[in-house]
Amino acid sequence: MECxxxxxxxxxxxxxxxxxxQQEEEDENYKNKTPSAGLGPGHIGPPTKKEVSTAYVKKNSKDIWSEEEVAEGSQYDDLADPRPQPKYEILLKQSVGTEDLFLGLSGKDPSSMCxxxxxxxxxxxxxxxxxxxxxxxxxxxxxRTPKYKLGLHLPHPTHSRGGKAQFFSEREELEVTLPTKRPMDFINLQ
Known part of the structure; x- marks a missing residue:
């Protein structure tokens, strides 16, 4: 057993x-590698000058953020306001005719894009x-009302000037209809 x-x-x-x-040999090989061994596909071609994004360049040295960085409507956020938020519902509307419903001629689909x-x-x-x-x-x-406040970030950009609001006293409900700005209007022909 001793043996x-x-x-x-x-x-x-x-x-x-x-x-x-073997470890010493690997270390020696690593030291002798050429700098080109660490290059990748991004290093092909002439070196490019990296440009600084103008979105984060401060215009005034005392400004800590630019207007583009602040979300629209944030000036209305008031955490100290005790008024509750009313219940609301957002519905998307689409004009659909018989040619859309039965034949599908206009190319509209049920997505929010249309x-x-x-x-x-x-x-x-x-x-x-x-x-x-x-x-x-x-x-x-x-x-804003005396009893409620609602600051609502809308899910899609809208044409704020073309909207309409209607108050229904019997249901105690306000309906605001806003036409949306659709990015692909050339596809969604009206």
């Missing part, structure tokens, strides 16, 4: 020497139409 133990100790030492020699307008239904219990103050921007709807 086997001595043999295995010699084997371990021989293995250790073999591995350390919708022409956005309908925002806002429940306003115990509110009169004269108490509602509504301001609509391209991507933000701001509604």
């Amino acid at each position: 086997l133990g001595a043999s295995s100790a010699q084997n371990l030492q021989a293995l250790s020497a073999l591995l350390s020699a 919708c022409e307008a956005m309908l925002v239904k806002i429940k306003l219990p115990d509110t009169k139409a004269t108490d509602v103050v509504l301001d609509v921007k391209e991507k933000f709807l701001d509604l």
Whole structure:
């Protein structure tokens, strides 16, 4: 058994020497590598000058952000205002005719890309139409009443000037219809 133990100790030492020699050889090969070995496909061609993005260049040294970085409607966010947010629902509207429904001639589909307008239904219990103050921007709807406030970031850009609002006293609900700005109008022919 001792003979086997001595043999295995010699084997371990021989293995250790073999591995350390191999490690030294790899280290030596790594040092001798040319700088081109670390190059990739992005290094092909003449070196390009990296341009600084103008979106983050400050115009005034005292400014800590630019106007483009601030989300539209953030000036209306008031965390100290105790008024609750009313319940609301956003529906997308699409004009569909019989040629769309039965024949599919216009190429419209049920996706939001083909919708022409956005309908925002806002429940306003115990509110009169004269108490509602509504301001609509391209991507933000701001509604204020004595009892409620709603600052709503809209899911799609809208034509704020072409919208209409209607208050239904019997349902105590305000419906705001806003035509959407669709990025692919050349596909969604009207």
